[in-house]
Amino acid sequence: MRNVRYPLALSALLLAAAASAQVQPPPAGNQPSPPPAPQAPAPASAAPTESVPYGAGLKLPLSPDGSKYLRFITWHQVWTRFNQNNTGSQHTSGDPQRNTFDVGLRRSRLILYAQLNPRFLILTHIGINNQNAVGGGVGIGDPGKKPQLFVHEAIVEYKVINQLSVGAGLHYQNGISRMTRASTLNFLAFDAPITNWPTIEKTDQFARYMGIYAKGRIGKLDYAVAVNDPFVTSPTATPATVPTNVAEYYPRNHSKNFQGYFAYEFLDQEANLLPYAVGSYLGTKRVFNIGAGFLFNKNAMFSRPGALPPPPTGQPGADPYSYVPFKTHNLGIWSADVFFDTPLNKEAGTAFTAYAVYYNFDFGPNYVRNIGILNPSSAGGSTAIPGAGTLRGNAFPTVGTGSALYAQAGYLLPKNVLGPKARLQPYAAWLHGDYDGLETIGAKKVNVLDLGANLLLDGHNAKLTLNYRARPDYSNPQNINYRPEITLQTMIFL
Template sequence: MKKGKHLTTALLAACLSTSALAQSPDNYGSGLKLDLNQDGTKFVRFIMWHQFWTTYTQNNPGTKDVNGDPQSSTMDIGIRRSRFLAYSQISPRFLILTHWGINNVSFINGGGAGTLGTGASATGQGGKRPQLYIHDAWSEYAVVKGKLHIGTGLHYWNGVSRLSSASTLNFMTMDAPIFNWYNIEATDQFARQFGIYAKGQVGRLDYRVSVNKPYVYGVSPTKANIKPDGIAVNAFTEKAAFSGYFDWAFKDKENNILPYFVGTYLGKKEVLNIGAGFYTQANATASARVSGADTLIDKHTQTCIGVDFFWDKPLNKAKGTALSIYSVYYNYNFGPNYLRNIGILNLHANTVAPTESFAGAGNLQPTIGTGSIWYTQVGYKFPNMKNGSSFMPYVTTTYKDFNRLAASSFQYDLGLNYFVSGHNAKITLQYTNRPIYKLNSSNGTIDRDGSKGEFVIQTHIFL
């Protein structure tokens, strides 16, 4: 009986502790924590979350449905993220973390290999039985506690910008703009690479640097594999990559025990930071060109640079109002005319003539490439209501100027967060505008051809 009583008491204490910690939008202060000793210096913490999307998409020109018929719009319900994270400190000098889950699963894609049933034959894997995989797996040692920590593994201590290491638990917007993850699903695994990192805080300076071994992706840089059109593509290489991000805290300092930057603190603290970062890898891409009677292969160094500003300010703490502003400028160089088209939870993979839609079918759009991007998001949190819930409307703007496209583009998102219980339970409605491009067959340029839109409702819960 005594053992059962002690176990019940311990579980109740853990639940009460979790309830208090869950009020903080900081990842480190959230989740179920189990203390392994009396003073709590040895512990295991668990975090789990789901994000479901219900979407209505205006499809790109030339999009077809599963039967091959023209389809101007699509409705879908899918899993954007379903994750589980656990980490432990058995000593203040050691930390181990494992993070796994699934992403981007719909009725037609994201499923496990070999899945049988409707949608699994003509459309690839289908959407059934998605395979869990590791997102993060690293261990860390404190050389000088708080000032210098060194870790190794499959990690998320990214360079370039704050948004490149964004937490998916507490975005101010519904989601990230994707181009913040400059290698997404190319030479990384969902924004992670194998590497050795160092991080810490020295005064008001917060830093993270790493040496990584990117995944091999693309083609072997030979004449047989690359068209002599002067367009850079990802190429096989074993070169290491180097990255770093540094920011200065003018107001409240942030917790950097974990790499995940908070999107908004919802008026809990005032953070005013300016940061800058980089990522570089030699021979990451290659292009081919004709020189006389020969074809020459040129290898290119990938260099990504970012400069950003983050201001998250409580306006009236008694009422709970707050202002959140984030702005970042990216300069990306992947080699001449490099461009990637990406669409989140894109349901359509049919071939589209570039004269109809250069990006392709569904919701694909030019997302990452050689050129520059300026992204800004602004949100205002309304006063808390009697039940503790609140609303936060927001707007984002994106200016892209890619070398390969004849014209730059401006696009925007309009959104509304309903915080049922802070970031732990929220519903977000967002309208997303994206540019459409098509190939001009007369002169070979890729010209702007209007815009399409997408409505998304996201339900988000994490514990």
């Protein structure tokens, strides 16, 4: 036992000496102190595995509890596109161009809205649309430059009761269909078919009307109705300028426009403070809605039923309205649609979105309108469809007296397909138009196919969309050729 005690005592003395040495003061004199030991680097923070939800976005609270606020929304949609142009298209007059590769601004917008208390809403929406190198601007002699920044919406609204709000101004509380009220921030496909805005830039201002509206929700029934002043359109048209038995917008129309949309929400209810209908919820809601809507404008259209008579003898400048027989026609449209959006596997993050709509259009006899969005051609093109406008660039018969079907569906792939920070959502869309004016000249019905995918980098707030379109070229209505369009849309909104 004594043999053990001696080593233990010696060890204790050595430890005490070492501890004492560690707390001794530094040696006297001018000798420098030893440098401090380098600090260990701070542990790196773990990178987030998913994007943080955007939430309310750019929202400025004006009261401590946030009930008074000002919200900002801004976005740009840029198209980089290859387009095989319709027969006879020209980049500028006298400059034929079969194919076009271009970049354009599809939309560039800013929305500001505020609630100073839950009963009052003010909203301002400004922006530009469809600017490329050959069009969309108002520069003197340069049609693509300096696009006009204009007011899309300017409304004031008051909540009367929980089930009813009334508003007035330049508004988007549109009738006809869900997609006529579509938000352009969260489309499923790369864009709308435009058939959903059948009076765009005619009696409306870029799908908005000047009028008064009422909106609200009663139980599961969401509704919006409006009475509007249609904008004066086609001011130079007269009974002498329209083709025989083909309707056109009546420049002397001063009747009110009535429209409305009603949707029954079977599952989750959607927000309805603003009119913008969501295109795809990306699995965050279970929505199943059936809707119906209408638009009616008395005497909005006119046509000349017979051949053009000569002007009265001795009156070469006589007003055609005084000597050319013509008829006025009511503009009537109705629709029915269904929207379904649901998560499929919450753990995997998969979701399914589908929408389908039927439109019935009555614009008067044989009315057809060709539209080419962000048109890459500024001249040329066929005028084979009477009264429909030119078929330059990427234009095709988009609306007309008759009917149209539009359907789209998309699937949000599992989270692990592209890693934790990006999602992929392939989709398909189809437009079918059956218009009387095409049947009259022996043309086939309209069919447009879109196939594409959304690469969601931060949900809808930052995404790339690649779309392939097979578009009919009606330059020869009896022999339809399909032209390809390939569009890459880059979009960010805050």
